[in-house]
Amino acid sequence: MRRISMFMCCGMLLLLSACNDATSPANAPPVTTPVTPQSRLSAAAQAGQVMFFDQTLSGSGKMSCATCHDPNSAYGPPNDLAVQLGGTSMTAAGTRAVPSLRYKSVTPPYADLLDNPDGITAPGPGGGFTWDGRVDTLAEQAAIPLLDPNEMANTDKATVVAHIKAGPYADLFRQAFGQQALENVDDAFANAGKALQAFQMEDISFHPNTSKFDLNAGNKIGGAFTPAEERGFRVFVDPNVGNCASCHYNGAGINGSSSLFTDFSIEAIGVPRNMAIPVNGDPTYMDMGVCGPLRKDHQPSAPHAADNFCGRFKSPTLRNVATRTVFFHNGIMHSLEQVIRFYNTRDTRPELWYPTEGGTPKNPPDPDFPTYGLIKTQYVGGQVQKYNDLPAEYIANIDPQMPLDGRPAGSATPMTEQNVTDLICFLKTLNDDYVPGKTPTAPECLK
Template sequence: MRCFSNTWLGPRAVVALGAAAVAACVVGGGSVAAASRPADTTPVDAAIRQWVRYPSTPGHLSAQAELGKRLFFDTTLSASKRMSCASCHSPAHAYGPPNGRAVQLGGPHLDRAGTRAVPSLRYLDHTPLFSLDAFTPGSEDAEYEGPRGGFTRDGRAASRQQQAAIPLLDRNEMANAGPQAVVAAVRDGPHAAAFRQVFGADVFAHPAQAFADVGEALAAFQREDPSFHPYTSKFDAVMSGHAGFTAQELRGYALFNDPRKGNCASCHIDVPGPGGRPVPFTDFAYAALGVPRNPSIPANRDPHHVDLGLCGPYRRDLQEQARYCGMFKTPTLRNVATRRVFFHNGAFRSLTDVVAFYVQRDTEPGKWYPRAHGKVIPYDDLPPRYRGNVDRTDAPMDRGKGAMPALDTREIADVVAFLRTLDDGYSATAGGPATHPDTNAVRGATTAP
């Protein structure tokens, strides 16, 4: 039975009607064919042979984006000559990491550990410019004001082009000595002729501009290639009337929106954006969540090492703004179930534990934080002077120790079931996610952190 066709059933309708009433409309809806992608018949260099899941249609990308695609998979752009952008942003894993490490290894010998979990590069299209005082369109909180926008977990990059420059030069990632080293690698590499054709015959005579052009080519690839914004999740199919939620997914969807229960939609916006943009599942804003310190990150062996997000150590312009310390950007939840580690420091390895942390963080702090001298140390990854920045006013994080959590065990499972509908690659005809790596990745164990 289908109650709508090619129309969007909004989350407020789900909450208003209730799970039982809406279930009759959406459970067991119609089918949607898996997105078809033509085979790539164009020659490829050995450096990009892993490009198998999402080949672009010949002639679909601009010359600049085609060049960016080749650079994205080019290992010669790293000091080790063994690492490319795709090493950490695998297209087979929703452009996130292909493994379960909290942080990835890089550097000249691929033996240097990073300090933050690698985010996905999908669904960055409508990221606004960074602002300290911004209203979030579509947010349930019409009075919201605060930091918003920018690229990377601390918003320090103003564009995809600037974002691309960061790993190229970071000593823990591709580890080039400077922009000139990157330009020299392109000049002496397999794509030099294409680079000259796109950016000019004398491009390598101007290293600073050539380095910027590398970033622009990578940005063009991410803007133009459909694999960075496929919108092929079960959620998208349901909202267009071509599939239906299960009863459990529907319950999770209602909890996701309920402001007194999951309240997830207050930050992970699940309504279309301005001009009918597809649902982003983020407000691009920042929050301090008090995520536990992750001892598996080598840098954390130093008790003086702290990652304060907006106010350092990588972002330097807000270091004196104490009220922003501990804040990180809210990521999109699209493809969240393909992840194997969660939050900025990869402290969690289970999506179930992530949802449980939100609702039990303050009601059962001993479950999530270490003890010292017999006392639980909440928010232990932040220096004491910044722990007041942690959000304790918004549900489900508005309950004190010993209070009843906003979600019980069954409700947590229901929310997780809904979150799994946000993975790309859904095929109703196959009865679930398409059988390809980005939705068949390990979903995370149910062990405690």
């Protein structure tokens, strides 16, 4: 169990993964080109910029990086599908939700014992890219969707290199990496990843820092919080209430430089199983994050053997979280309010989030039966199948911090209704493209 200071807090592992899209390019909304002029980008970044939007780099000829990581959606998915569709026919379903690519440039390499930036919490698994931290650079991460059969579905590295060689930016690629840059397949493929990395590192649209929080943190005109937003920030940092900062904080504060709103930790919180993901139709399939199946170096020594890494997924940044419609590594939830209520009632009302076995449906449900949960049916009797996407032997890996502190069912929630409302108001201040002086559209955020 982690120990934290009064200014930290464990919030929302809004765990989100790689790239594929269900909308065809013809029906998808137009993507906005990045904001940094090409003249200000290195040759490698210029090549990466063109590659990022190049659909010919996929086996289907219909998918680019931007298909899933849409600039209009903070470089996240442009729809609310739990997982995206790709492959050679654009019908292959992924296994994890698509994350945003914003604010990734300072991500540390994965470590089993990563130092926590708060200087207080004990080191633990953290860092790296993808939901399980299995690669250490943006260049390595870019290679994954290019070859994944459910995503861009190229047959092999040589196919990717052939596409680049035949593309209109081949000369630009050679300018960046040398005249022989496309002759050796392994080197050329590695440089393709470096080009995409350079684009993400250099183009300001990947790390704009233009939220209301940024204006407030820098004491700039027009950035003042409303009372509700101010209260929400207190909920965010209070270890006895929201306790969000223990996982979504990286050493910066509200009166200092802007935080990344993640400490890069990798945690287990027992997110419910999502049966909308086709692979989950197989009851033997379990996505357990760091211990597999996609990551191979931390798997249990034998089936069901003890393994401290099982069930752990990366804590993403909360920047632009209020713009998302897909949350957690398996895309099980579709609104920010639902996510916060999961944190608040996972333990006190588990029947709202996990299936009940053996119960009798109550028809009609009680007038006060909440409708915000995943489970819309109220049951009498039966057994709630809590933590239904994690084998029983790994439930001990679940983080016991507030607000997911394992308190008894039926007990008081960590956050009040006002706390929930205020926290949502604060999290909306993390959206980029804030217009100075603009008031919140939600009336509850003005009070």
